[in-house]
Amino acid sequence: MIYVFLICMLSVGNGILLYYLKDYGLARGIANISLYYTVSSITTVLTKPFTGKWLDRKGIAYTLYPAFVISAIFAVCFARAESLPLILIAAVLKSIGQGSGQSAIQAESVRQLGINRSGVASSTCYIGMDLGNVLGPAIGAFVISKSGYGPLFNIYAVLLLLCMPVYWLYSRKHGVKPEQQ
Numbered sequence: 001m002i003y004v005f006l007i008c009m010l011s012v013g014n015g016i017l018l019y020y021l022k023d024y025g026l027a028r029g030i031a032n033i034s035l036y037y038t039v040s041s042i043t044t045v046l047t048k049p050f051t052g053k054w055l056d057r058k059g060i061a062y063t064l065y066p067a068f069v070i071s072a073i074f075a076v077c078f079a080r081a082e083s084l085p086l087i088l089i090a091a092v093l094k095s096i097g098q099g100s101g102q103s104a105i106q107a108e109s110v111r112q113l114g115i116n117r118s119g120v121a122s123s124t125c126y127i128g129m130d131l132g133n134v135l136g137p138a139i140g141a142f143v144i145s146k147s148g149y150g151p152l153f154n155i156y157a158v159l160l161l162l163c164m165p166v167y168w169l170y171s172r173k174h175g176v177k178p179e180q181q
Contacts, residue, residue: 015136051100067101079153
């Protein structure tokens with residue numbers, strides 16, 4: 001279930017962006033903000049092979065911790081963005097962070113449950129992603145109505161960074177050595 005939580009947290013940003021990106025662009029006066037999706041997709045396609053090899057060589061811990069840091073930097077960039085170039089930089093960061101983090105979590109879930117239960121492992125990960133896509137807009141609606149877009153993304157950055165000690169505590173409790181992670 002730890003992986004459901006972690007993958008959910010990575011997906012909260014998707015839910016926020018899918019629901020609020022256009023309004024965010026209008027509120028900040030950023031024209032052509034939908035280019036975010038194009039840059040994000042291209043980055044994902046270009047980086048997945050490298051992040052997959054990194055995961056196979058180094059393990060989940062060496063992939064997951066940077067994924068959360070990079071994703072948090074995305075959120076901070078988005079909180080401060082007033083122009084399209086910073087939005088596009090954030091798109092690259094989010095695609096690298098989320099793409100590597102989610103892939104690592106899925107691969108680790110399958111590794112832990114074994115190939116015979118890979119369907120359960122994958123499905124469980126998708127439940128986490130779906131939860132994040134639902135929670136993002138719900139949390140976003142509350143925070144935006146009280147404080148605006150900047151605080152929403154700053155809070156999201158903090159939540160992403162808090163995932164690192166959560167995973168660290170989990171790995172310590174379960175005796176997972178860094179080379180196994």
